[in-house]
Amino acid sequence: MKAILYIGHGTRSKKGADEAKQFLEAVINQVDVPIQEISFLELTEPYIDEGFKRCVERGATEIKIVPIFLLTAGHIKQDIPNELAPLRQQYPDVKLTITDSFGVQxxxxxxxxxxxxxxxxxxxxxxxxxxxxxxxxxxxxxxxxxxxxxxxxxxxxxxxxxxxxxxxxxxxxxxxxxxxxxxxxxxxxxxxxxxxxxxxxxxxxxxxxxxxxxxxxxxxxxxxxKHEVIQKIVIERAASQGELLCSR
CATH class of the missing domain: 3.40.50.1400 (Rossmann fold)
Structure with a gap:
């Protein structure tokens, strides 16, 4: 069963965290995938491991990682892959793909x-x-x-x-x-x-x-x-194929 795990940056601000979660909940309502979970790299719960495990518990056999990041830098190249590495080992039968950051569009x-x-x-x-x-x-x-x-x-x-x-x-x-x-x-x-x-x-x-x-x-x-085009980009990322990280 297919799943999407959205990964935001996270913030110490409750207002900022609530804003990010509300944004992603609006995206989820427009994406036709049976399992979708929200997670954050740092500072805001649920973290990546919790979101990933929720997907698996709900029956996911394929998980697409959708990072909610504007640009490709250390978080995309190093931090998120590092967080996913032990999960890949723990769940080797789960097919895992990841989409790009938004980039300069x-x-x-x-x-x-x-x-x-x-x-x-x-x-x-x-x-x-x-x-x-x-x-x-x-x-x-x-x-x-x-x-x-x-x-x-x-x-x-x-x-x-x-x-x-x-x-x-x-x-x-x-x-x-x-x-x-x-x-x-x-x-x-x-x-x-x-x-x-x-x-x-x-x-x-x-x-x-x-x-x-x-x-x-x-x-x-x-x-x-707050601009509608950002939501549109995330929805498109959720529908894209993504890059294969691991497979059975």
């Missing part, structure tokens, strides 16, 4: 432009964007955000787009805000490249509000998961 860049326009209305070339990534030491992260920056700039027509990160690589959020406020001549729109709310989005919101109180015309779009 045209429809996601379109969605970001829509979120920006919804937040701030039509932009002028003098407005500026600050894209905030989670951050990773994986070298592909900078490459991906270079593509994201270019794609969003093309769609919005602004002259200045900067990128900063919340962890692992520079520039960090504080420096990114200093750079953008020093260069900007018009409005500043901060774009958190995050799927759901949580402590990271709260941090961005607090620092944006501080800049606003100093007199800057600055706001942020909120998380990307």
């Amino acid at each position: 045209e429809i996601i860049l379109d969605a970001i432009a829509e979120l920006i326009n919804t937040t701030s209305g039509t932009l002028s070339p003098s407005d500026s964007l600050l894209i905030v990534g989670r951050g990773s030491s994986d070298p592909e992260t900078r490459i991906a955000f270079g593509q994201i920056s270019e794609g969003v700039q093309e769609r919005t027509g602004v002259e200045l787009v900067e990128v900063c990160y919340l962890a692992a690589i520079e520039p960090r959020l504080d420096e990114g805000l200093e750079i953008i406020t020093a260069k900007a001549s018009g409005r500043i729109i901060v774009v958190p490249y995050l799927l759901f709310g949580g402590l990271l989005l709260t941090e961005i919101n607090q620092k944006v509000r501080k800049k606003e109180k100093l007199g800057y015309s600055i706001t942020h779009t909120g998380s990307l998961g």
Whole structure:
């Protein structure tokens, strides 16, 4: 019997965890697979091993892993496979496949432009964007955000787009805000490249509000998961074949 195990990142924020679970429950209601379970890599229960075992207990003989991650980095390349390794040994007869992270897709860049326009209305070339990534030491992260920056700039027509990160690589959020406020001549729109709310989005919101109180015309779009296209991508991933990890 076929099953899907969705794997989110996880957060210490109850509000953020609830948001992710509600999102995935909405996806589950639109996917025609008999067994579907939600799990998280860290910080939020149920964890991967519990979700996996629930699938098996419900009769799963094939499990498709669907990671809910925007980009391919350490979590996709190392952490999730490491968590799955002992489960593969424990349940060798269960066929296991996995889908890719979302990656840099045209429809996601379109969605970001829509979120920006919804937040701030039509932009002028003098407005500026600050894209905030989670951050990773994986070298592909900078490459991906270079593509994201270019794609969003093309769609919005602004002259200045900067990128900063919340962890692992520079520039960090504080420096990114200093750079953008020093260069900007018009409005500043901060774009958190995050799927759901949580402590990271709260941090961005607090620092944006501080800049606003100093007199800057600055706001942020909120998380990307609220755009319907993200749900569509997950549903498509759930229907895709996936890459074989192990078989009998």
